[in-house]
Amino acid sequence: MSEDSKELAGAGSHGAELHLEKARIPADVFRSALERFIISWAKNMESKGALIGHVKLIAEVNGGYYKLSVVDVGLGVERNDGLVEDVVTGGRIKIMAAVLNLEDEEVERSLDEVLEGLTNDVHLHKAGHHCDHDH
DSSP states (O other), X not given: OXXXXXXXXXXXXXXXXXXXXXXXXXXXXXXXHHHHHHHHHHHHHHHTTOEEEEEEEEEEETTEEEEEEESOGGGOOEEEEEEXXXXXXXXXXXXXXXXESSOHHHHHHHHHHHHHHHHHHSOXXXXXXXXXSOO
């Protein structure tokens, strides 16, 4: 079969890596901000007509890891909490989504829209993007 199955299904996906540097964020604030972000991204894509396949996030930070997953907005966020420190000071966060009924570019635009809210809570920047201000 020579057809692209992703295209035939009307599927879209996007992933990114975010960097957290020179921070001092209480772990409970960090957890809460990431959970608000992932559910907001899933809801944003749904509002544009997407059917969620999955939205995933793993934070690998100085204090351990925090994994989040959304497969259905109605079911909420699934968590795997491996944070062992009380304060998060740096690390990276990998995020990705796979959905039906949106193209890759629309999934990326949705991420950019929702990411602004997260960066207000926890200063992050996309890997490969220059940060123009102090942390």
